[in-house]
Amino acid sequence: xxxxxxxxxxxxxxxxxxxxxxxxxxxxxxxxxxxxxxxxxxxxxxxxxxxxxxxxxxxxxxxxxxxxxxxxxxxxxxxxxxxxxxxxxxxxxxxxxxxxxxxxxxxxxxxxxxxxxxxxxxxxxxxxxxxxxxxxxxxxxxxxxxxxxxxxxxxxxxxxxxxxxxxxxxxxxxxxxxxxxxxxxxxxxxxxxxxxxxxxxxxxxxxxxxxxxxxxxxxxxxxxxxxxxxxxxxxxxxxxxxxxxxxxxxxxxxxxxxxxxxxxxxxxxxxxxxxxxxxxxxxxxxxxxxxxxxxxxxxxxxxxxxxxxxxxxxxxxxxxxxxxxxxxxxxxxxxxxxxxxxxxxxxxxxxxxxxxxxxxxxxxxxxxxxxxxxxxxxxxxxxxxxxxxxxxxxxxxxxxxxxxxxxxxxxxxxxxxxxxxxxxxxxxxxxxxxxxxxxxxxxxxxxxxxxxxxxxxxxxxxxxxxxxxxxxxxxxxxxxxxxxxxxxxxxxxxxxxxxxxxxxxxxxxxxxxxxxxxxxxxxxxxxxxxxxxxxxxxx
Numbered sequence: 001x002x003x004x005x006x007x008x009x010x011x012x013x014x015x016x017x018x019x020x021x022x023x024x025x026x027x028x029x030x031x032x033x034x035x036x037x038x039x040x041x042x043x044x045x046x047x048x049x050x051x052x053x054x055x056x057x058x059x060x061x062x063x064x065x066x067x068x069x070x071x072x073x074x075x076x077x078x079x080x081x082x083x084x085x086x087x088x089x090x091x092x093x094x095x096x097x098x099x100x101x102x103x104x105x106x107x108x109x110x111x112x113x114x115x116x117x118x119x120x121x122x123x124x125x126x127x128x129x130x131x132x133x134x135x136x137x138x139x140x141x142x143x144x145x146x147x148x149x150x151x152x153x154x155x156x157x158x159x160x161x162x163x164x165x166x167x168x169x170x171x172x173x174x175x176x177x178x179x180x181x182x183x184x185x186x187x188x189x190x191x192x193x194x195x196x197x198x199x200x201x202x203x204x205x206x207x208x209x210x211x212x213x214x215x216x217x218x219x220x221x222x223x224x225x226x227x228x229x230x231x232x233x234x235x236x237x238x239x240x241x242x243x244x245x246x247x248x249x250x251x252x253x254x255x256x257x258x259x260x261x262x263x264x265x266x267x268x269x270x271x272x273x274x275x276x277x278x279x280x281x282x283x284x285x286x287x288x289x290x291x292x293x294x295x296x297x298x299x300x301x302x303x304x305x306x307x308x309x310x311x312x313x314x315x316x317x318x319x320x321x322x323x324x325x326x327x328x329x330x331x332x333x334x335x336x337x338x339x340x341x342x343x344x345x346x347x348x349x350x351x352x353x354x355x356x357x358x359x360x361x362x363x364x365x366x367x368x369x370x371x372x373x374x375x376x377x378x379x380x381x382x383x384x385x386x387x388x389x390x391x392x393x394x395x396x397x398x399x400x401x402x403x404x405x406x407x408x409x410x411x412x413x414x415x416x417x418x419x420x421x422x423x424x425x426x427x428x429x430x431x432x433x434x435x436x437x438x439x440x441x442x443x444x445x446x447x448x449x450x451x452x453x454x455x456x457x458x459x460x461x462x463x464x465x466x467x468x469x470x471x472x473x474x475x476x477x478x479x480x481x482x483x484x485x486x487x488x489x490x491x492x493x494x495x496x497x498x499x500x501x502x503x504x505x506x507x508x509x510x511x512x513x514x515x516x517x518x519x520x521x522x523x524x525x526x527x528x529x530x531x532x533x534x535x536x537x538x539x
Contacts, residue, residue, distance in 0.1 A: 033080075052201075102205065105206045364463070498513070
């Protein structure tokens with residue numbers, strides 16, 4: 001495929017690939033690079049323009065690879081560095097760019113730096129690479145402050161000599177001290193290592209959390225004034241200006257893509273200034289309710305925030321951390337107001353999948369880039385009945401199951417067959433690392449391949465149409481007058497393309513048009529049914 005612009009991140013359809021759950025090439029029940037290479041034709045035929053790989057680095061897997069031991073090695077579970085280089089080449093031969101995850105906030109507690117730090121005395125340069133501090137209390141038996149881990153429990157763990165180290169995630173993920181020049185130099189070199197191997201972009205994990213207030217103050221989430229002691233500190237921007245300089249030193253276009261969870265659109269936009277990141281994920285849209293006014297407001301605010309710094313918007317419905325949107329859209333509360341992972345046994349999966357089909361037309365018609373989480377194109381739901389003994393996510397275990405964790409959206413993909421492993425692994429292989437539901441045969445890629453009404457067929461059709469429409473991708477949008485509960489807009493000059501999404505509870509007439517390009521579900525007597533979307537060629 002031919003990119004519309006060298007600034008590919010402004011318009012691309014990007015597929016998030018979670019390596020452990022995509023395809024298993026060696027039969028050990030864990031997805032790997034051999035499995036990915038065997039499915040590159042599938043991805044090419046799907047019509048995506050880039051792949052974002054969740055971490056594939058050497059790791060003890062305390063947090064699914066986000067606890068990195070060595071950013072310059074591929075974990076043996078996935079393959080070798082040579083295989084990664086070959087995969088990059090084979091993807092490029094198909095016109096597919098490659099993005100890799102880089103985790104700047106922390107490393108593994110088995111990283112060479114941390115092992116040296118633990119073996120060095122308090123106050124040593126080795127410990128200064130992390131956040132080691134003395135504890136509080138008469139015998140320093142209490143953590144240095146009251147910060148809590150995002151994964152549950154205290155954010156501090158004590159080592160044998162009595163000092164404590166900070167980990168905003170799991171204890172196996174010690175936070176780095178970004179005030180150290182050695183940390184900054186190391187990460188800039190990591191970027192060069194992968195850019196030199198042909199990587200086109202870097203996705204930056206937990207990008208707003210790297211810097212910490214060196215005073216490490218206690219705080220109350222409800223009353224603590226700005227700035228937050230470890231989220232969105234101004235020092236972060238110096239870090240990413242350095243990264244941007246690395247990316248810009250290459251003759252072809254390399255992109256920095258941030259995971260930036262911030263409620264303030266103005267603060268969010270600062271990460272997208274011309275000398276920082278190229279783009280960042282739009283989590284407000286991901287968590288928005290299936291409601292026309294809420295979505296319209298979210299889209300308008302997103303476009304305005306990005307326009308203020310000349311950056312492209314991104315649109316995403318699911319990822320490796322949140323409840324899959326087929327399930328979320330089938331619940332009474334379709335937002336993530338109760339949390340990015342929510343559990344409610346009341347789910348109308350048919351309704352959720354119908355809304356998900358319409359949402360695909362909405363996201364792929366909006367200005368900017370779109371991200372597709374693996375399995376979304378198959379209409380996979382969240383798997384919520386994984387036995388406790390099979391669960392892998394440290395969030396589930398550290399909260400004693402109060403937070404269901406992220407395993408439910410990470411279940412291995414079904415490729416073919418009538419039962420587990422559904423072609424994820426070869427017959428007779430080790431069982432998949434997470435269990436697959438017994439009723440997924442109809443959701444496999446093979447089962448959907450020949451069905452023109454399947455989710456897979458819809459995604460292929462919409463992605464092909466999106467790539468062929470000059471008005472789609474980056475560019476202007478114009479809202480149209482529409483009935484209550486309906487989103488309607490044009491792209492391009494106004495007579496090139498229009499999109500209509502019916503979120504009301506009644507059918508609505510189509511605006512004047514010459515051609516129906518795509519519908520998420522069939523029209524009824526020329527009317528657009530509830531929870532259905534359509535792309536049109538206007539008059």
